[in-house]
Amino acid sequence: MDFIAIDFEIANNKMSSACSLGMVFVKDNQIVDEKYFLIQPPTLTFLDETTKIHGLTVEDVKNERQFHEIWEDIKHYFEGATIIAHNAQFDMSVLHCCLKEYSIEIPEFEFICSIPLSAKACREKVGNSLVERLHHFDIHLENHHNALHDARACAELVTTCVTVKNKKSLQSYCKTYRSIPIKKFSELKPQTYFKQQKKKKSFTKVVISEISANVQTFNEDHPFFGKNIVFTGELKLDRKDAMQKVVNAGGTIKSGVSGKTHYLIVGKQDKTIVGASGISTKEEKAYSLIEKGTAIKIIGEEEFVDLLGS
Template sequence: MDFCAIDFETATHERSSACELGVCIVQDSKIVETKTWLIKPPSFPYFNKFNVAVHGILPEDVKESPTFDEIWYEVEEMMYGTLMIAHNASFDAGVLRGCLDYYGLFTPSINYLCSIQLAKKSWNYLPKYGLKHLAEYHQIHFNHHRAGDDAEACAKISLLAFEKLFLNSNEEVSENMKTKIKKL
């Protein structure tokens, strides 16, 4: 299995307001790297108090950080050619699209899968499928709502789901989950 798990935190309700991005790279079913970037969003210095209450990232935390367009080429290189997985992927894919659009960057052809859908298929008896609940169920400890930790927890849960579904390759995932895989 080769994929990247991603997670965004945002400063406001705007999809282009990424203030943190985490990317976890999985190669041969093993986590090989997790990287996190604090990002200065277009709304800087404004951060919505609700968003801050969720992730705890403050404007002063990102005042010296790069903007999304300044990190995108490194991020894109890490993600190149792999399946992207995110927990509640429609949100993270929307933020990625919002940031790319805001900065006028080319949108790459990326297939993505939601780990919630994967978890529902793997553990259809659970009462909840939030990242925190699934992590507790699988005894995965992480700092919730921090992008790198969330991306890594998503990767670990996805690997456990693939194992439970007896999916051993990207081709098997594509075939088994074809109705759930979307294009960015």
């Protein structure tokens, strides 16, 4: 195999509480096999928070095998393999804690996180979540947080990156990008408890490709006609409505700032998201390009609304 992509879901805040596992096998940069297991955790305790994530309950797993029984069927796949997971620290910690829970010998294999791996193939800065990376490469995810579907999506993300960079295999990809961390499982320092992150204020994700003009003709004298527009920060206007109005004016919405950007629309920035500076990465890039002579106009929401109505 080139690699095996895996994904775990857990029942509660203990990393040893695996309740499902997805495994996707890749050879010659093609998916060749898949396996999915429901797992009975050491204790049948499910938190509402985790059930809301993956939808599994006690009823789903109470008659399933425990991890140590399933491990007997799958342990040979891990010996000397390359294992990949998205946010690998989590999935590797789950595996490690499950092995420790049942006093199973720790196997030796290498693992890679698909976050730094896929970053090498991104054409622009993209969020680290699996959904954001998949959207960047137009990869469909059928059922997020189903362990098999997430493992398959992770595998497709990796094979797509290999293809995008014109490499024959994961191995040649990693040889080209030697900064991608390849770690030994035996050297993992696992987290033993799952700490749910406090939900930060975020913006409703708008799929730019779904926004198209719903007018028949354009005013070619409009300041946004034929211009590339990028948004950053929170607007008083609904973000999707604002984008729709730009498209109806003949403009084009872009997800990232580049040398072809004409306008960067800046809303209110949340410092818990962008940091103490209060400046987003899009703004930083725009200012950097302006210093190099690129004609990007950075405007606030008030000026944006004025230009929309002009």
